[in-house]
Amino acid sequence: MPPLRSIGHVHGACLPSAAAPSAGMKKHVGVLEQAGLVTTEKVGRVRTCTLGVRRLEEAAAWIERYHHLWSARFEALDTVIEALKRKEEVDGRKKRH
Secondary structure (H helix, E strand, O other): OOOOOOOOOOEEEEEOOOOOOHHHHHHHHHHHOOOOOOEEEEOOOOEEEEOOHHHHHHHHHHHHHHHHHHHHHHHHHHHHHHHHHHHHHHHHHHOOO
């Protein structure tokens, strides 16, 4: 099977025409079809898969929203942790004196 050139390569044969698709491959493609991420078209013995770009864009937007949310929360947590470390250092110095 030729390697996927890039994510921008959105249209191509799922399998070479000489290869028999495995049950696992059919199952994976079926799941992607149910999610609306790919569509397949069978012409003769060749099955062609096309990525559903709109659905991928929707998924990317959803991921991006949560990425920003969690990044902000982790940054706030880092700030709290750093403040606690500084407080421990100061408190430790006071106890030694």
